[in-house]
Amino acid sequence: MRQARQCADAFWLRLVTWQKTHGRSSLPWQNTRDPYRVWLSEIMLQQTQVSTVLGYYERFLTRCPTVADLAAAPEDEVMGLWSGLGYYSRARNLHRCAQDVVARFGGSFPHSAELLQTLPGIGRSTASAIAAFCFGERVSIMDGNVKRVLSRLLAFEGDLASTANEKLLWKAADELLPPEGDTEAISRYTQGLMDLGATVCLPRQPQCLICPVEALCEGRRQGDPARLPIKTRKLKRSAQSLWLLLARSADGEAVWLQKRPASGIWSGLHALPVFDSAEALEAVMPEALRPALRHVPAFLHVLTHKDLHLHPVQVDAARSDMAGLEGRWVAAEDWPALGLPAPVRRLLEERATRIIG
Numbered sequence: 001m002r003q004a005r006q007c008a009d010a011f012w013l014r015l016v017t018w019q020k021t022h023g024r025s026s027l028p029w030q031n032t033r034d035p036y037r038v039w040l041s042e043i044m045l046q047q048t049q050v051s052t053v054l055g056y057y058e059r060f061l062t063r064c065p066t067v068a069d070l071a072a073a074p075e076d077e078v079m080g081l082w083s084g085l086g087y088y089s090r091a092r093n094l095h096r097c098a099q100d101v102v103a104r105f106g107g108s109f110p111h112s113a114e115l116l117q118t119l120p121g122i123g124r125s126t127a128s129a130i131a132a133f134c135f136g137e138r139v140s141i142m143d144g145n146v147k148r149v150l151s152r153l154l155a156f157e158g159d160l161a162s163t164a165n166e167k168l169l170w171k172a173a174d175e176l177l178p179p180e181g182d183t184e185a186i187s188r189y190t191q192g193l194m195d196l197g198a199t200v201c202l203p204r205q206p207q208c209l210i211c212p213v214e215a216l217c218e219g220r221r222q223g224d225p226a227r228l229p230i231k232t233r234k235l236k237r238s239a240q241s242l243w244l245l246l247a248r249s250a251d252g253e254a255v256w257l258q259k260r261p262a263s264g265i266w267s268g269l270h271a272l273p274v275f276d277s278a279e280a281l282e283a284v285m286p287e288a289l290r291p292a293l294r295h296v297p298a299f300l301h302v303l304t305h306k307d308l309h310l311h312p313v314q315v316d317a318a319r320s321d322m323a324g325l326e327g328r329w330v331a332a333e334d335w336p337a338l339g340l341p342a343p344v345r346r347l348l349e350e351r352a353t354r355i356i357g
């Protein structure tokens with residue numbers, strides 16, 4: 001492994017120079033020092049592609065132009081705005097974080113990474129990104145792209161599945177930072193690291209021939225940078241089968257939805273009633289409706305850690321038939337704005353509208 005301090009000066013200078021001419025500069029959350037906008041983009045970009053985030057980012061800002069607007073928005077509306085971005089705990093933390101910024105900091109984000117980390121949903125790397133971009137603090141970020149770039153640059157052989165090794169890499173990242181006091185450089189350097197990971201030092205095919213730090217890169221010198229970073233722990237996948245009750249009002253104007261509890265699958269979202277088995281679903285239905293239950297084709301929804309096998313069971317019911325069940329009828333013009341899990345939204349788009357009219 002190469003020592004970070006051996007190449008620190010050359011590294012940050014090359015990266016900053018490269019970022020000015022080759023880095024990304026036209027994304028809507030760039031060219032701003034507004035921590036609200038930077039924070040919003042950082043949270044949305046976690047595990048989500050830039051192209052997906054663009055539309056959501058604009059919609060959020062149109063509805064909630066300031067952190068105070070977001071704090072005051074009803075939770076259902078925030079979940080609705082987020083709907084489709086996945087990882088819904090991020091949306092819940094986003095809302096709580098906005099409320100904390102208002103309650104604890106008078107509506108202004110704190111200026112240091114240390115204090116930013118005390119807010120819900122803001123980890124060390126996100127706090128550092130906000131502090132570096134908005135307040136010029138000399139702190140290092142460590143997202144997936146940065147881990148890859150720095151592991152290759154330094155030929156860092158440690159297994160990043162271990163927290164101790166991640167800390168070592170983070171320490172090396174601190175040593176690579178531009179010098180204290182140059183706030184313009186730290187912001188551009190942070191952006192440069194992100195850009196290099198996203199556009200040049202790609203996971204499978206690093207584009208070393210066009211890389212601004214190629215001459216400094218120990219991984220490249222050793223001949224096979226794509227083998228880095230090393231991370232052994234594999235995600236353990238599991239599978240789950242769920243039965244979804246798709247009850248449509250006989251007048252064709254509404255569907256039956258429940259708000260999910262605060263923990264468990266799709267927590268806090270609106271969804272079709274969920275059951276562990278077809279029998280459990282049938283058991284809650286009024287006797288008279290049971291013969292009308294119709295199993296429609298099951299489908300697979302793939303999550304990061306889990307395969308969900310979803311079995312919709314459809315029924316057309318008089319509004320009064322559902323009176324004893326948990327949930328409520330939601331009109332056709334209202335459910336699209338609710339926070340819905342992606343597969344439930346898709347199912348409703350296909351099947352809730354088919355009988356209406």
Ligand code: SF4
Nearest residue numbers: 201208211214217225
């Ligand atoms: Fe990544 Fe290659 Fe650049 Fe090294 S030289 S940082 S491996 S793109």
